[in-house]
Amino acid sequence: MNDVVLEVTGIGKRFGAVQALRDVSAQFRSGEIHAVLGENGAGKTTLMNVLAGFVVPDVGTVTYRGKPLPFGEPIAIRRMGLEMVHQHFMLVPAFSVEENVALAHIPGLLRPLRASRLAEPAVRLAKDMGWEIAPSARTNGLPVGAQQRVEILKALTGKGDVLILDEPTAVLGPDEIDDLFRVLRGLRDQGRAIVLIAHKLSEIMAIADRVTVLRRGEFVGTGVPTPVGNGGLDARTLALWMVGELPEARHDRSVAASEEGLALESILVRGDRGEAAVRDLTLAVRRGTVVGIGGVDGNGQVELAEAVVGVRPLVQGEVRWRGERARAGRPQVAYVPQDRRGDGLALRMSVLENLLVAGHRDSALKRGPFLRLGAAARWARGLVERFQIKIGSISDPVGGLSGGNQQKVIVARELSSEPELLVVVNPTRGLDLRATRYVHDQVRRARNAGASVLLISTDLDEIAELSDETYYLSRGEVRPAALGAAALVGGVP
Amino acid sequence: SAPAGKPSGEAPKEEPFKVALLTPGPVSDAGWSAMAYEGLMAIKDELGAEVNNQEAGGTQIKDAMRSYARQGYKLIFGHGFEYNEPGMEVGKDFPDTVFVSSSGGQTATNVGAFRFYLEQGFYLAGAMAGKMSKSGVVGMVGGDDVPSIRSTFKAFRAGVLAANPNAKVQEVFTGNGQDPAKAKQATEQMIAAGADFVIHQANAAAQGVFDACKEKGAYAFGANADQNANPSGAVIASAIIVGKPAFVALAKQVKEGTFKGGIALMGMDKGAIDFVVNPAMAAKVPADVTAYVDELRKQIVDGKLTVPKDEF
Amino acid sequence: MNEFATILSYAAPVALAAIGETVVERSGVIHIGIEGGMLAGAFFAMLTTYATGSPWLGIGVGVVVGVLLALLSAVFCVTLLADQVVIGTAVNLLAIGLTRTLFALRFGASGQLLSVEKIPSMNGLDAVTIGTVILAVLVHLALTRTGWGLATRSAGEFPEATEAAGYSVAKLRYGALAFGGALAGLGGAYLSLGIAGSFADNMTAGRGFVAIAMVTFGRWKPVWALLASLLIGWVDSLQFTFQTKGWDAPFQLFVALPYLVALLVLAGVGRGANAPAALATPFRRSR
């Protein structure tokens, strides 16, 4: 037990101008859950991609049980026994769940294949874990959380003795995270090596046997996480390792105004497959308040958000703004969608253009029928600076940014417009500590400026921290929940 | 305006006589365009001319004409009515070059047309089919819907009805003269509907017509060229254009400077059109039919019988 | 029965190309060049049979030529990540030019009506038409019931996942293109050796494009692509019936009829197009 399975030595990797990894060394052992921690863009994903064969490093070596790892050959590496859960799901949207699982476990190209049979172990495991998955459902109809579950199950049922999971918890509910961790502990105890990336320190503290921290591509250190006070690697120290210094959290609850704002009256909204995704939902978000809605992903969150911002038609009921119906009194709306790459960004377009998605309506950036490109560029640079988006130039394609920075582009553009109604769904998904704080500050700022804020999130801490009123969504219905994470968790059936 | 491409000061050295041919489709169509190409080759062989040819349609036509004229080509032949108007226009700039199109109504001193009276051959084919058809149903398979084809079909129909007023004449266009499969399918259906004689105007697609006739036991007529020897063995006779002498004669006129413009109608009387029975099948043609066709031919040559044709 | 055999026979070139293109598109490549592949297949098949007298050898050569042209496309579309529609267009130009030039070189500039040995048939059915039906079923099974099928389909939907699962998208797409090329070549060869027994310049006359439309019409399913081809083939055959009957309508309407019917059917079934998501998107492995 506990022998070194993967030995990483002096790995460096540069992408164009970005030094993603610099002289990183680490040891991953069997029978150990090893967390890798770092801010957005620290190089975690890149390192994992090196291990899995998707990125070839410029320098350095990795040995697997003493043998050199064949860089850039994912097939060979998988055969050797490395399984990976990618940060961006490697699920074929048009495939059923079982086909996706089967794809990961094809016995041979020329052999006959029955997806349902190949998916059996995964389905069984899901049942054992108490996770709900529908084997024959099309993947693209599934909520993100369910997709994450499939992605994890795919890897867990592989034969690999090294398991790499890149941010598997980002969209899971608390119960699901517990389930996952239980399984991971089990696998660890069977002697597998597990490498886990997560941003939440609480999660790391809960599960990791050892932690390696990266900062801006550089190796900071490896240690054993311990609860606060023992002078060991406690949460505060870890945070310091990650960031260098810790920004102050601000709490300014200056809720005052309570004018009428958004009101939902018995709305019924259908999902993509025609199911009643939101049922008979009534809710009011007064101006200057944040209403937080928690709950496990896939209970109508996306449909609710889309109905409120007017992207999805109402089947019944009405959405009012300051007492007026629908279009008449349309407020200035800002919307941070849940699926940033799917709904939020045009990945091949530049940072500037993605910011302009909101800005092109702004009369200050137009002259007559034309856009003022100079003014737009200045405006965009201002946002990049204000929101600390890490980019080379505003004309870079947004698809090349790290997930966190992509999220910041959306947040920046949506909050730049002094919205009256703000709808945000999982706004800090995959963001690091610093960025999360910043986004939270911005949401508060909008609220303090008098906006009605509808916050939908699977992150209960986030809801607890920001919301003035809290609810949870369950199967398309909304129920009030007492403030506080614990109560919320308790309230979810 | 000065003629371009021939600087006036140059010594009149023994410049070769140059002839160009423009066709609406590839000259490898074993039909309409191929016939003109053969004529061009005859001009080359018999007059020692320097010749060139190009496929040119629509917006390319005037450009091609100018290019050739500028290079000192003396005769530019456009094989279709669509070369007539461009010839008129370009001809104004190149008075030393003659522009002749296959049919077309406008002429100038250096612009003319000559038109093959293929209808005469088709009329005789129709006459033979009308006399010989057992079912009283005969068919025509066309490729592209162009006036020259319509006109020959009209003549064929007239020939059939003259021989057998009760006959039925079917007509099908495939819309493509280079698709033998389509031509074959059309012919098969025609035969299924009773036709036992089929004539075509399908250029390179004609093999499909012949094969269908062979497979389904019908007789076919060749068109444009003498197709009697076609390996299908289904061709009983061909209505042909004897193009070479006509082309050579025209080129000679141009070379000798005697071309005056105008429209020449090239028919059986000038030996430009013929109707030839396949010698291998001659035995299948009853003597009275042969006599009837020969009589009609004589009337045509003598000018006593005018075969209907469209003006185009 | 015989009627059906006839329709099957005339529809077979399009159906074969469509079945092949179905696989190609399922792998994420749209190969406009199948028109050229069919034409080259038709030409070289005819040339081979003309020279050797063996239609089977001709069919074989047609298939090989189809594969070679498709591999040429693959080098550009898959390896060099060039735009698939452009390369397909260029391959078509090339095929027209090559066949035309070689045809003229071999048979004289003014062409010939060629008649070559055809493949034998019984009651209007022959090995290729029967093979077409069997092939449609086999390809359907291969796509849905084998590892190759799953991997190939994933390459057309979400190539990143294919690579993550450990398969080379490039290899899968090369394979699919080669297969599609083989069927296009076969379709072309059958056109010249099974139906016409002849060759004429550009004799495929847009059948490759129709095949591409049939792939969509068939919802990217090989058996449905075959049925779609048969339906359109049947409508196409009606035009001659109508014309023969002497219906007083412009014949162009009849010629356009199959395309109009295809459009109407597509408009009717409309919703829920399941085009491969990564269709026509070059995939580059990042490393």
Added chain:
Amino acid sequence: MKRVFVEGGLVLAGLLLILIATIATFGLPVGESLRMLAEGSLSGGGLARTLVKATPLILAGLGMVLAWRAGIYNIGGEGQYLVGALGGAWVARVGVAVPALVLKPLVLIAAFLAGGLFAALAGLLMVKRHVQVVISTILLNFVALQFFNWAVTGPLQEASRRLPQTDRVPDSLMLFRLDRQNDLHTGVFVALASVAVVTVFLFLTPTGFRLRLVGDNPRAARANRIEPGRLQLLAIGLSGGLCGLAAGIEYLGITGQLGYGFSQQIGFLAIPVALLGGLHPIGALFSGLYFGALFAGSENLARFSGFGTTIVFVIQGVAVIGFVGLRALIERRRTPEAAL
């Protein structure tokens, strides 16, 4: 900037090599052939011929840029071109009494509208019935060709009703010819102006911006309350309109009448023009010129090389493949980590 020139140089050098190889393969004298290519496309009259041939390619290419930028794979340029021509010819016919100066723009506008509306048919099928544009436009091409053939033998046929073509428009209606010795006409300026207009539209107006956004990610557009359907309809309509305009320009610029063979595959060639131009209007301008020169040159070569017409297609096919291949190679070298 420097890189652009280096790359441009590389591409040109590579193209030359490819061309030479092709010519040599077919046993033609290389030096002489190159001279003919250059003479046909560049020197004196050659340049005019290049411009004439480039004009419709640029216009239709711009159309493709618009559609493809909006994420619509319009391959129906050929049909839109034919229907556009018919629209123009129809107006020229019914408007005989209208003064030429007024009628001229009306004909062009009609060509634009006819092409645009025909394309919008495919757009409607996409938006309303989810029929893929790739397929509907392929099918509509066949339909348009038959429609065209019918129209010139039916309702639009010349007054004497003999030939399958329209009457020739009076000379006064033709676009002004810059040079009597060739077909160079003022349509060139329409093409250039269109490049400018499309560039401004795509990159400097909110609508153009939204159109590109829809092309890149329609879901993101929807999430931002930009309805993709209408913009896509607009894009394909404009796209077909430009193809129609290309036909109108050819009609009034060169032929003055419509008949079989009016289209020289302009609508198909527009796709490589747009794609080689990097789906950018300025790029389409240059690739249109490149193709124009290629056609002008290779036609000249075919005419006077004694080899005949057929080699044109081979040279064009090889040149396109070569061009795309070189571009792809360079692209590959430049961005070892390609963006999406």
